[in-house]
Amino acid sequence: xxxxxxxxxxxxxxxxxxxxxxxxxxxxxxxxxxxxxxxxxxxxxxxxxxxxxxxxxxxxxxxxxxxxxxxxxxxxxxxxxxxxxxxxxxxxxxxxxxxxxxxxxxxxxxxxxxxxxxxxxxxxxxxxxxxxxxxxxxxxxxxxxxxxxxxxxxxxxxxxxxxxxx
Amino acid sequence: xxxxxxxxxxxxxxxxxxxxxxxxxxxxxxxxxxxxxxxxxxxxxxxxxxxxxxxxxxxxxxxxxxxxxxxxxxxxxxxxxxxxxxxxxxxxxxxxxxxxxxxxxxxxxxxxxxxxxxxxxxxxxxxxxxxxxxxxxxxxxx
Numbered sequence: 171x172x173x174x175x176x177x178x179x180x181x182x183x184x185x186x187x188x189x190x191x192x193x194x195x196x197x198x199x200x201x202x203x204x205x206x207x208x209x210x211x212x213x214x215x216x217x218x219x220x221x222x223x224x225x226x227x228x229x230x231x232x233x234x235x236x237x238x239x240x241x242x243x244x245x246x247x248x249x250x251x252x253x254x255x256x257x258x259x260x261x262x263x264x265x266x267x268x269x270x271x272x273x274x275x276x277x278x279x280x281x282x283x284x285x286x287x288x289x290x291x292x293x294x295x296x297x298x299x300x301x302x303x304x305x306x307x308x309x310x311x312x313x314x315x316x317x318x319x320x321x322x323x324x325x326x327x328x329x330x331x332x333x334x335x336x
Numbered sequence: 337x338x339x340x341x342x343x344x345x346x347x348x349x350x351x352x353x354x355x356x357x358x359x360x361x362x363x364x365x366x367x368x369x370x371x372x373x374x375x376x377x378x379x380x381x382x383x384x385x386x387x388x389x390x391x392x393x394x395x396x397x398x399x400x401x402x403x404x405x406x407x408x409x410x411x412x413x414x415x416x417x418x419x420x421x422x423x424x425x426x427x428x429x430x431x432x433x434x435x436x437x438x439x440x441x442x443x444x445x446x447x448x449x450x451x452x453x454x455x456x457x458x459x460x461x462x463x464x465x466x467x468x469x470x471x472x473x474x475x476x477x478x
Contacts (some may be wrong), residue, residue: 254468260475283461287453290460291424297467298421302430304474305404 183245187288200274211263220276222249228269233262253279349396371442382433389422398439
């Protein structure tokens with residue numbers, strides 16, 4: 171039996187590499203929310219909420235010090251930094267169009283990371299790409315769960331021991 | 337009475353690492369089997385920015401310098417991990433890392449890194465915390 175929630179989760183890039191049993195477990199974590207255009211999801215510097223959102227429909231803008239630094243849509247995750255470390259929000263996120271999202275409290279987000287190694291890895295990859303971007307390397311803010319990653323993961327070299335470079 | 341005690345040096349090194357602090361002795365033994373223990377001299381280049389990466393290092397003794405475009409970004413020591421980003425995103429090395437002192441480290445290659453992430457979800461959870469801390473540090477420099 172495939173529940174509709176499980177099918178919906180499978181469409182989200184963050185969860186597309188999850189096994190059926192991981193999806194079953196994830197289906198009961200987080201809450202689906204609808205958010206009106208114009209809503210401020212989080213404010214830079216704020217410490218009052220440590221939830222994060224996985225956007226399933228609609229578009230948000232990310233601002234740092236009132237500069238728009240990104241526009242994100244379906245598949246993107248926002249707010250994960252504070253959900254992970256409980257520190258102040260690093261950016262302000264404003265909803266541009268009506269948005270549907272899955273909202274995870276900090277505790278629920280930890281549950282997601284533990285329930286699904288593949289989802290955890292994708293979140294890490296997003297954070298890694300943001301580090302690269304902040305360091306000024308020429309990579310774009312990579313969209314979550316692009317397909318080349320799945321391919322790369324599947325064809326990882328069967329290399330030998332992890333010796334350091336000579 | 338027989339008291340079976342493994343004296344796997346890798347397990348001894350793993351014991352002190354916060355990334356694996358939740359692991360049982362048995363789990364540490366299995367983890368140790370997925371890593372290599374290396375001693376490196378001061379001055380050794382662990383990785384160079386822009387090159388391909390096939391392993392990461394868990395430092396257990398000594399210090400490294402992390403730099404980008406000849407600018408020092410950080411000095412890291414025991415209980416820190418370096419080189420994990422290229423394994424996560426399959427991009428090239430994001431920085432250059434050089435041993436500042438003689439170094440002891442556990443080395444994890446790409447394939448085993450994936451294995452460890454899959455078998456020990458707590459590792460991924462903690463590693464994400466490390467990455468988040470680094471992202472905040474880099475953003476505060478920018």
